[in-house]
Amino acid sequence: MVFGKKKKKAVRGLEGVVAAETFLSFVDGQNGKLYFRGYDIDELAGKVCYEEVVYLLWFGQLPDKEQLEDFRSELIAEMRLPNQVDELIRLSPPNANPMVVLRTALSALGMYDPDGGKNSEGANLRKAKRVLAQMATIVASLYRIRTNQPIVSADKSMDFASNFLYMFNGQAPKKLERSVFDTVLTLHADHGLAASTFAARATVSTLAGVHSAISAALASLKGPLHGGANTRVMEMLKKIGGKDQVKDYIDGMLASGERIMGFGHRMYKTEDPRSRPLRKFSEKLCKRAGCDHLFEISQSIEERVLKLKGIYPNVDFYSATVQEALGIPKEYFTCIFSIARTAGWIAHIMEQFRDNRLIRPTSKYIGGFDKKFVPLEKRK
Numbered sequence: 001m002v003f004g005k006k007k008k009k010a011v012r013g014l015e016g017v018v019a020a021e022t023f024l025s026f027v028d029g030q031n032g033k034l035y036f037r038g039y040d041i042d043e044l045a046g047k048v049c050y051e052e053v054v055y056l057l058w059f060g061q062l063p064d065k066e067q068l069e070d071f072r073s074e075l076i077a078e079m080r081l082p083n084q085v086d087e088l089i090r091l092s093p094p095n096a097n098p099m100v101v102l103r104t105a106l107s108a109l110g111m112y113d114p115d116g117g118k119n120s121e122g123a124n125l126r127k128a129k130r131v132l133a134q135m136a137t138i139v140a141s142l143y144r145i146r147t148n149q150p151i152v153s154a155d156k157s158m159d160f161a162s163n164f165l166y167m168f169n170g171q172a173p174k175k176l177e178r179s180v181f182d183t184v185l186t187l188h189a190d191h192g193l194a195a196s197t198f199a200a201r202a203t204v205s206t207l208a209g210v211h212s213a214i215s216a217a218l219a220s221l222k223g224p225l226h227g228g229a230n231t232r233v234m235e236m237l238k239k240i241g242g243k244d245q246v247k248d249y250i251d252g253m254l255a256s257g258e259r260i261m262g263f264g265h266r267m268y269k270t271e272d273p274r275s276r277p278l279r280k281f282s283e284k285l286c287k288r289a290g291c292d293h294l295f296e297i298s299q300s301i302e303e304r305v306l307k308l309k310g311i312y313p314n315v316d317f318y319s320a321t322v323q324e325a326l327g328i329p330k331e332y333f334t335c336i337f338s339i340a341r342t343a344g345w346i347a348h349i350m351e352q353f354r355d356n357r358l359i360r361p362t363s364k365y366i367g368g369f370d371k372k373f374v375p376l377e378k379r380k
Contacts (some may be wrong), residue, residue: 010280019359020201024057024347025190032270037061045277049342050185051160054132054154057190057347058125061356070159072159078133078156081105081141082112086151086184089142092095098142098335101229103218105138106131110211119207124353127210128346135342136160139335142143148238150240161185164339176288177326180281184322186272187315188337190344196220196227200345201352203358210349217345218338224261226335226353227341233263233320234330237297254308263305278318285325294321 027036029187034041037056042055048062051072063071081089085108090103110116113124113130137154144151144167152167161182164175173181190197198218204213219229240249253260265272286295298321302313325335 003248011083019193019361020122020307020352022193022348023060024344024351024352025192027192029265029269032268033271034191034273034371041050041187045186045274046179046183048186049159049161050182050189050343053189054343055184058128058350073150073156074129075133075160075281076154076156076158076163078130079137079167081134081137082109084112085094085109085138086141088143089138092142094146097222098139098331099218099222099338102138102335103222105142106135106218107211107215108214109134110209113211114379115211116211119209119353121350121353122175124210124350128350131210131214132339132342132346135339136164137167139332139339140164141166143329143332144170167227167324176284179321180285181326183277183281184319184336185340185343187277188319188340190347191342194226194337195223196341197348201348202359204352205356208358211347214342214345217341221338222334227337229261229314229316230320230323230333231330233317234324234333236261237294237301238322240297240301242293243296243300246304250301250304250308257284260301260305262310262320263309263313265314267312268312272314274315275313275318278315278322279313282318282321282325286321289325289327291321291325294324368372 004351008038021296023037025037026167027033028035036044036053037060039056047066048056052062053060054067054075055068082209085105089101090106092104113127115127118124149170152231153171154163154171155166158166158172159178162173162178165177165181186284193201199220200217203216240246250260282295282298286292298318302317305311305313319337320330320333323336324330330337364371
């Protein structure tokens with residue numbers, strides 16, 4: 001049976017399908033480049049703070065000094081949670097995945113947001129600032145609760161990156177720690193129409209609202225083929241144990257057809273530009289933190305995989321050792337990714353709202369036609 005014109009062949013994983021026009025970011029996979037609003041990531045990473053990148057993605061330009069100070073103050077002022085959400089985090093099962101707790105708490109925040117149910121540009125911007133700030137607080141509070149330490153409130157004198165490390169670890173970060181973590185946030189801020197970003201845009205295209213869209217993005221990011229990859233990287237490094245074991249371990253994985261987490265990217269045909277600064281940070285921080293062996297294992301893995309498969313590490317590979325050296329347990333790696341990417345998710349949500357049309361792709365049906373119905377009593 002044929003209906004109309006012949007359908008095009010389905011594209012697995014929507015690879016190469018253009019689903020939206022955007023001003024926000026561009027992944028140049030052929031040349032190993034990433035652009036935010038026209039700026040090469042190499043021109044931003046380490047030269048601007050995360051708040052500047054958020055401002056750029058949301059408003060289309062880098063802020064001046066006064067705009068940056070005002071924007072930062074607004075974000076830090078929103079780093080507090082309703083008592084009910086605080087209690088929800090405390091009551092979460094101790095073995096629950098932190099990403100599940102983050103997604104649940106973020107969704108719950110939608111019930112208490114004063115702009116809940118409103119989708120005007122002004123309301124969405126106010127919600128955006130609260131969501132970005134509260135994401136950081138949820139993650140820090142969860143860690144403090146699970147390690148039986150008192151929750152630490154944000155300090156208005158600190159920037160966004162410093163405040164997260166302060167609320168997470170209970171002490172103000174040193175200059176290098178702040179600088180590295182701030183750059184980690186910048187490198188993860190946006191990355192084209194990734195799975196989680198597509199989930200956010202598809203959700204908000206129904207006019208479901210900011211909290212619903214971010215909840216959908218968090219659910220998508222949790223997967224090991226997306227934001228959960230860096231956790232798997234750290235598990236692999238600790239399982240290997242030493243660089244002298246890398247050859248046998250990697251060769252064994254490749255021989256059995258296993259995927260080596262932290263390597264390769266559908267978009268990049270060359271090195272992921274975000275991995276370069278992370279590699280440098282990893283070497284410096286691991287040496288400082290007394291876990292040089294993790295960087296050495298990472299280097300050996302990179303050399304082996306590149307030699308055997310010609311595949312480069314992606315952003316997840318060295319971000320794992322960077323976060324480990326910063327004192328962040330692997331269970332929280334994807335949560336850090338989530339905080340950073342919230343900047344991009346919200347920018348895409350706001351862009352979707354400005355020229356919205358319900359995202360509703362078609363599918364190629366292959367399930368057959370004209371099957372004969374058999375009553376229940378006659379089925380075998």
